[in-house]
Amino acid sequence: xxxxxxxxxxxxxxxxxxxxxxxxxxxxxxxxxxxxxxxxxxxxxxxxxxxxxxxxxxxxxxxxxxxxxxxxxxxxxxxxxxxxxxxxxxxxxxxxxxxxxxxxxxxxxxxxxxxxxxxxxxxxxxxxxxxxxxxxxxxxxxxxxxxxxxxxxxxxxxxxxxxxxxxxxxxxxxxxxxxxxxxxxxxxxxxxxxxxxxxxxxxxxxxxxxxxxxxxxxxxxxxxxxxxxxxxxxxxxxxxxxxxxxxxxxxxxxxxxxxxxxxxxxxxxxxxxxxxxxxxxxxxxxxxxxxxxxxxxxxxxxxxxxxxxxxxxxxxxxxxxxxxxxxxxxxxxxxxxxxxxxxxxxxxxxxxxxxxxxxxxxxxxxxxxxxxxxxxxxxxxxxxxxxxxxxxxxxxxxxxxxxxxxxxxxxxxxxxxxxxxxxxxxxxxxxxxxxxxxxxxxxxxxxxxx
Amino acid sequence: xxxxxxxxxxxxxxxxxxxxxxxxxxxxxxxxxxxxxxxxxxxxxxxxxxxxxxxxxxxxxxxxxxxxxxxxxxxxxxxxxxxxxxxxxxxxxxxxxxxxxxxxxxxxxxxxxxxxxxxxxxxxxxxxxxxxxxxxxxxxxxxxxxxxxxxxxxxxxxxxxxxxxxxxxxxxxxxxxxxxxxxxxxxxxxxxxxxxxxxxxxxxxxxxxxxxxxxxxxxxxxxxxxxxxxxxxxxxxxxxxxxxxxxxxxxxxxxxxxxxxxxxxxxxxxxxxxxxxxxxxxxxxxxxxxxxxxxxxxxxxx
Numbered sequence: 001x002x003x004x005x006x007x008x009x010x011x012x013x014x015x016x017x018x019x020x021x022x023x024x025x026x027x028x029x030x031x032x033x034x035x036x037x038x039x040x041x042x043x044x045x046x047x048x049x050x051x052x053x054x055x056x057x058x059x060x061x062x063x064x065x066x067x068x069x070x071x072x073x074x075x076x077x078x079x080x081x082x083x084x085x086x087x088x089x090x091x092x093x094x095x096x097x098x099x100x101x102x103x104x105x106x107x108x109x110x111x112x113x114x115x116x117x118x119x120x121x122x123x124x125x126x127x128x129x130x131x132x133x134x135x136x137x138x139x140x141x142x143x144x145x146x147x148x149x150x151x152x153x154x155x156x157x158x159x160x161x162x163x164x165x166x167x168x169x170x171x172x173x174x175x176x177x178x179x180x181x182x183x184x185x186x187x188x189x190x191x192x193x194x195x196x197x198x199x200x201x202x203x204x205x206x207x208x209x210x211x212x213x214x215x216x217x218x219x220x221x222x223x224x225x226x227x228x229x230x231x232x233x234x235x236x237x238x239x240x241x242x243x244x245x246x247x248x249x250x251x252x253x254x255x256x257x258x259x260x261x262x263x264x265x266x267x268x269x270x271x272x273x274x275x276x277x278x279x280x281x282x283x284x285x286x287x288x289x290x291x292x293x294x295x296x297x298x299x300x301x302x303x304x305x306x307x308x309x310x311x312x313x314x315x316x317x318x319x320x321x322x323x324x325x326x327x328x329x330x331x332x333x334x335x336x337x338x339x340x341x342x343x344x345x346x347x348x349x350x351x352x353x354x355x356x357x358x359x360x361x362x363x364x365x366x367x368x369x370x371x372x373x374x375x376x377x378x379x380x381x382x383x384x385x386x387x388x389x390x391x392x393x394x395x396x397x398x399x400x401x402x403x404x405x406x407x408x409x410x411x412x413x414x415x416x417x418x419x420x421x422x423x424x425x426x427x428x429x430x431x432x433x434x435x436x437x438x439x440x441x442x443x444x445x446x447x448x449x450x
Numbered sequence: 451x452x453x454x455x456x457x458x459x460x461x462x463x464x465x466x467x468x469x470x471x472x473x474x475x476x477x478x479x480x481x482x483x484x485x486x487x488x489x490x491x492x493x494x495x496x497x498x499x500x501x502x503x504x505x506x507x508x509x510x511x512x513x514x515x516x517x518x519x520x521x522x523x524x525x526x527x528x529x530x531x532x533x534x535x536x537x538x539x540x541x542x543x544x545x546x547x548x549x550x551x552x553x554x555x556x557x558x559x560x561x562x563x564x565x566x567x568x569x570x571x572x573x574x575x576x577x578x579x580x581x582x583x584x585x586x587x588x589x590x591x592x593x594x595x596x597x598x599x600x601x602x603x604x605x606x607x608x609x610x611x612x613x614x615x616x617x618x619x620x621x622x623x624x625x626x627x628x629x630x631x632x633x634x635x636x637x638x639x640x641x642x643x644x645x646x647x648x649x650x651x652x653x654x655x656x657x658x659x660x661x662x663x664x665x666x667x668x669x670x671x672x673x674x675x676x677x678x679x680x681x682x683x684x685x686x687x688x689x690x691x692x693x694x695x696x697x698x699x700x701x702x703x704x705x706x707x708x709x710x711x712x713x714x715x716x717x718x719x720x721x722x723x724x725x726x727x728x729x730x731x732x733x734x735x736x737x738x739x740x741x742x743x744x745x746x747x748x749x750x751x752x
Contacts (some may be wrong), residue, residue, distance in 0.1 A: 063493045094713040122502040262609020265696050281589045334684045391530075413715045423698055427611070 042136040043268035048079045048126045049343055050340050053106035055085045057092035059272050059299045062364050069360045073350055080343060085400050088272035091272050100124060107338035107346055111331040117406040120152045126334040127155035131345045136204040138353055141370040158331030159348050162366020165326055165396040166219060167294040169277060172311035174288055178202060182393050184313050192318035196408050199257035206258050207276050208248055211269060211422060214414040216291055218404060220245050232408045232446050239440035246432035261426040272411055278304040291315055294330050294391055295366040312391050324400035329366035367392050410450040414443045459726055495722035505719060525699050526707040534682030537622040543628035550633055567627035579691035586617045611700040612691055618701055621688055629674050636670040647689055657735035668747045676739055704728055
């Protein structure tokens with residue numbers, strides 16, 4: 001009896017092992033969430049079949065839509081198979097860095113404006129100018145300024161696939177219920193006034209882009225006529241330029257209308273689904289607004305609780321026209337590690353110009369860069385997506401200035417320093433003046449040493 | 451030709467060589483995945499390396515920076531030391547208490563043993579870490595339980611600098627099961643004749659514990675102490691998932707700080723230097739523990 005039982009158990013274990021392996025293989029093909037190390041594409045046995053690795057960061061909605069688009073490409077070109085790999089924002093860059101070290105970068109990567117210069121300086125991205133010249137990458141319907149934003153030193157290294165702008169997403173339902181109105185292009189004083197009103201009437205607090213890096217600081221500084229970075233160092237001439245920014249937090253915490261940092265200790269950074277605008281079980285951990293980017297409206301609306309409508313408007317600033325900008329939201333780049341560069345370029349072209357593809361993507365990454373495509377899909381977009389397009393075209397475009405130059409190396413580290421100073425300020429450990437001084441001194445050291 | 455084959459056969463049949471061949475998978479793995487990376491890491495620690503471009507030699511500058519210009523290094527070392535030297539003794543004490551309670555075999559003992567051992571198997575996983583984070587949230591299980599007992603609170607355990615580290619310590623102590631099993635084994639080895647003669651002499655329970663039990667299991671305590679301290683120093687997953695060093699670096703484990711330097715700031719050379727400094731610190735702590743061994747570990751046989 002013992003022997004038979006043992007044999008049975010061994011058989012069950014072996015079978016379950018095999019089924020687990022099989023399942024894993026299937027899951028890998030459909031690009032399931034896994035923190036595996038990015039692997040280089042393999043050239044398969046048949047000469048024609050190509051396997052491309054495509055990596056991107058995103059939320060649930062984007063992942064689904066991108067995967068469907070890649071499947072669509074494979075139905076049109078059956079010899080191309082994709083290994084779609086996605087991760088959250090932070091993990092994505094770690095994975096990519098590891099892949100760079102191992103010379104196993106994916107063929108196509110989603111690229112961000114803030115890291116573009118660093119990656120180009122290290123010679124990791126392919127210059128797409130030859131492909132534009134010979135027609136395989138058609139950027140004729142893309143605005144010249146947008147093409148330029150993906151260029152460094154006259155080479156085009158990244159193709160913009162979505163135009164964004166900074167957007168203040170807010171709880172429209174909450175404001176309407178309490179007869180509070182806001183308008184586009186509000187100043188910081190108006191914003192603070194509204195925040196206080198919301199806090200008094202409903203107990204909901206505010207979130208001034210807490211721990212989301214240097215986007216809001218850059219925006220605020222532009223409103224004062226100062227650049228964040230100029231020629232590889234701070235545009236600010238002294239720590240005093242940073243003080244107004246830190247004062248917002250100091251005031252907010254003191255007067256109680258800004259969320260306390262404890263709320264953020266419990267959620268994952270930069271996650272749409274855990275943003276205090278849509279997540280949290282009592283008013284004092286919720287915010288009536290959040291400062292992110294226009295392309296996240298759809299995802300935010302999806303993550304919002306039942307009955308809550310999310311509205312969109314501009315970030316507050318002293319001078320909205322100087323502050324606001326159109327941002328190439330995400331780029332697609334082809335990497336130098338890729339062994340199928342031509343095919344990869346075709347895929348990039350597909351994402352930019354194919355109407356069928358964009359009917360699936362529906363501007364989740366931002367308004368499509370190609371005006372032809374943008375027009376074609378506008379009628380297919382649902383209400384929220386049309387709202388975003390309208391926001392970009394009618395609110396931001398007529399009232400903005402060109403985007404800041406790509407950030408220098410070390411900007412990442414300064415961003416983290418800024419987050420820490422915000423945290424210390426909100427916990428009451430330092431004052432706004434001290435935070436400004438520390439940012440100026442230590443930040444300058446970081447950026448100038450690179 | 452025949453002589454060569456015979457010589458090879460003789461060589462292979464030699465016991466030592468056979469041993470090596472059997473152990474070769476481990477040896478190869480050890481070399482490739484541990485020794486070689488360690489040497490490369492030592493090389494990187496003397497370089498400026500940002501992963502995206504090849505390393506450039508920088509001499510001792512990384513090490514100098516660690517000891518003169520890095521407040522986070524000091525903070526994370528202190529936090530890690532605090533974590534290791536609080537969670538390990540607590541864990542061992544719990545393990546010992548429960549092991550003593552489980553000495554008396556009853557019908558339910560196997561079930562208890564399994565129950566207490568379970569946390570140490572699943573505890574190190576990412577899933578449990580995420581669960582733990584949720585539990586200690588302002589509207590999480592812990593606060594709800596306290597509410598049921600009458601203490602209405604939505605205290606932010608994770609957001610407060612003095613309590614955040616304790617959520618991590620409690621998570622570590624919760625995984626005492628593995629130490630408990632080792633203690634159980636060594637407790638069972640103490641011959642009952644010693645207890646009997648103590649009973650004859652009229653010794654009370656506490657005296658028996660401190661004079662018989664404790665001295666005889668000091669080797670096990672020592673072993674557990676060394677192993678767990680080393681593991682404590684290297685803790686990463688829990689911190690990375692639950693707190694990422696917040697609030698204000700009060701929970702910044704050394705390993706997480708290394709990770710941040712390497713992968714978020716692209717200062718991999720500096721992070722490698724940090725790794726070797728950690729090795730030195732750990733070596734020092736272990737050496738100290740070994741040096742005090744003769745004062746409290748009963749080495750003599752039973």
